[in-house]
Each structure stands twice: as structure tokens, then as C-alpha cells.
Amino acid sequence: MQVSLTTALDAAIDWHTKLSSMNEAQWEAFVAWLEASAENRFAYDRVAKSDAFLSQLSAVPSFDREEKQPEETHRFRNIAAVTAALAILGSGLLAFALVPSQMAPRIEQTSAGVVKQIAFADGNRLAINGETRLVLDPADPRAVTIDRGEVLFSVKHSQHPFTVEAGGFKILDLGTVFNVKLTDSTLELAVKEGSVLFDPTGARLTVKEGQSISVYLLHNLVVRGNAASVGTWVAGELSFEDSTVAAVAEAMQRRSGIDIRLSPSLSNKPFTGNIRLTGNGAADAIHLARLIGADYHREGAAWIFSPRRDNR
């Protein structure tokens, strides 16, 4: 038993590492192998789960940072910042050599509930939502990288395209207003005016006014949709269509810093509708609880939502 399981595991690993390059006939052989025994199925299940576990790592920035070129610079900058801090503490001259030059990337970072607007000399404007981190290249004001979070771009027409990089994809823009939101699992792009070119070296999808695309990063799946109200979060108006309560809580936290924790059964409840934030966190949290019919209580700064106990 132990021996055959080990063999099955080796075979499962062998199959798994070949999956991405298998042709139709090999897929048939793989299915037949799975069908051959419960041990094979169990072994493959273990490998597939471990692999899925590994894929979660891509969501961890510090890991990516060691692998990708542009990130390398940030890391250097962080080291430099620490060294600079040490220098201030009095440890002296040596540190100054490491202080970044003026051409180092500029990092904009916001915490939950903080919205920041940036206007560039060439007329482009960015509205940065809370819980967002992006990198600006001082040498090229028309190139922005989003590490996480949400940004509304208003870009003036120019001969040089404006590029946004997020979640490993490039978005090319020739003068429009569009919104980009990057989370651990998805990249969402919605265009309010004009059009943009998504993934110019790969899929080359044109996304026009009123359209959106969602990229499920884990599977590299792209789904097109319509964008009804793009970037209204800037004014505190959140709109959801066929969404979930979890997405509403996340958007509220990002925009206004309200910390809402949902019980598992509430998070996946469907939600369609608009929410206008008042700026009063407590009022907004209670409003949402009433909308979705949930009980709530406070615990420090957090609002705990749970399903209503009885159905009166």
C-alpha cells in the first residue's frame, strides 16, 4: 500500500508538471490514469491541492519582489530608507551612499479611508482610493504601476501612450478616463470615456467607453462586462451589480476606512444596488446592516455583522 501510493504520487507529480503542455491524446491518457485506481485519484488530489496552495504565494508582494526586475528597485529603496533612518540616528557617513537618487521611483501609498488626488504638469490626473499602493516613475510621468488597490485615471490625449501596469498586465491608453482595481485575485478595468488597449503584447483587447473587463489572475481568464458607473467612488458613491456583500464591505473599507467583518454565510450573499457614503462611518455601517438584513455589534473599531437570529 505504502509502496504503491508512493509510486502513484510520483506519477501524479509527473502528470501535473506536464499538464500545461499536454495535447489531446495525452489528456485522454491522463483521464484513463485517474480512472485506473482510487490511489491514483487520491495522489493527484494531493498534488493539485499543494499546487493551488503554492499559487497563493503570488499574492504576497515580498515574494514577488525577489523575482521581478522592477520590484527590485523598491526593495533597494526600502533598504535605503532604513539605512537613511539609521543615519539620522547618528550612525554616520556610510549610509549616505545608499540614499536613493532623485530618479528613484516615487511610491504613493494610502491607507483605508484615505483618497488622494494627484495632478501632473501635463494635465493628467489620478484619484487614488484607500488601501492602494502605486509606483510612479519620475523619468516617465506617463507610466504607472499599481501594486494593489484602485485608481481612477484621467488622461489627456498625447502622442505618447499612457501605460498602466497591474497584476502582470499592461494597459495602454491614448487619452481617456478609466478605472483600474487590483486585488489578490482579480484585475478589473472599466472605461468611462475613450478607449484603452489591454495587454498590448498579448490578448490586445480594446476596451471602449462603457465596457469593462475582469481578469481572474489565478486562471488567466478574461471576462468582458459593462461598466455603468465608473469611478463614482471618488464622490463616495459605490455601485454594485451582481456582486456580493463581501465586495461591498471591501469597497466601503477601502473608500472610507469602515472595518466591517462578515460572518461566512453573509459574505457570499448577492448584492445589487447603490450605496452613498455619508462620511459618518457608524451611519454607513448601520445602513448596510439594515440593507442586507443583518444583526450587528461593535468590537472596538470593527463592526461585526452576523445573520439575523430570528425571522420576524
Added chain:
Amino acid sequence: MTSSGLRAVYQERRILIERLIRARTNSADEAQEVMQELWLRIEQVRPGPIADPVAYVMRMALNMIVDRLLSQERKRMRETNWVAMQPSAAEFPNQETKVMAADELARVRQLLDQMPATMSRALVMFRLERLAQKDIAAELGMSVSGVEKLLARAYRQLTEFQQTATSEAHTKSELLGLRSTHDAG
């Protein structure tokens, strides 16, 4: 490739797809559910050019099943905790999308750090950067079969590590359950 092309593949190779799904699920009902979900997914995707549409649909199906398994696992873990305690802020992770606790991730990272540098590099290129094995071979200056062996060893370590971590987590939640019964009694 349009989604209608993928729809045709789904219809033509339905039996093969269903056999794969059946072999990766626990019941005929569940397999049916996944088949339907796959059909809906095919209706929605607008992929770029695809060299081998059958292979593409088969991989879609496998990915969907893994997603289901993970969410079932998560649900089971949460429910175990849910019964044991009153709701508190610490208990619901703030973002449902954060699949694993940070310390678990840290442990996987540690495992990768402990691997020989070429092994973890190969694994990252294969799994996260999704490079083909021949490209990994070129990058690492070794043969394709060398890369194959390296990846097989890496996956074996990962699978074994993963099994230890899972059984530890189960023991932990069982212990929690035990204690709360005791407190209540």
C-alpha cells in the same frame, strides 16, 4: 478563439470532459454541477488565440475543481471554529479572498527558502511565472529532463510539507472543539 469555438469543443468532447470531472469529484451530482459551471464559464470567457482548445477546456475544468475543493476545505474549517465559539472580530478574516492565514504562507515561503536555490527558482518560474519547461531549462542552463526531475522533487517536498501542515491544522481544530465542550459542561 471565440467562445463559440470552445462551446463546440465542449459538445464534441463532452464525454472525455465528463470522465475527467467524474474522476476528480466525489459524486455524480457534484460532477454534473461542475459540468454546468464549466459550460457557464465557457459562455463567459473571451480568451486569446488557443493552440489546443481541448487541452484548454480540460485545464479549465481541472482549475475549477481545485477552486471548489479549496473553498469546501475553507468552509469546513470555518464551520468547525464557528460552532466552537461566539462570533468575534478576530475570527472572521477581514477579506474572504485571503485564502490562507499569513503564518501558513510564511511557512510555505520558508519551505521554498530551504530548497536549493535552483529548485525554488525552477518552481517559481514554472508555477508563478508560468514558463515552459524548455524556457526554464534555458534560463537555468540545464537540460529539459533535468528541469523535469527538479520540478518533480520540488513538488514532492511541497506535497509532503502540505500534508504535515494540514494534519496539524486538523489536530488544532479538534483540540479547540474538545476544550469548548469541556468549558460548556
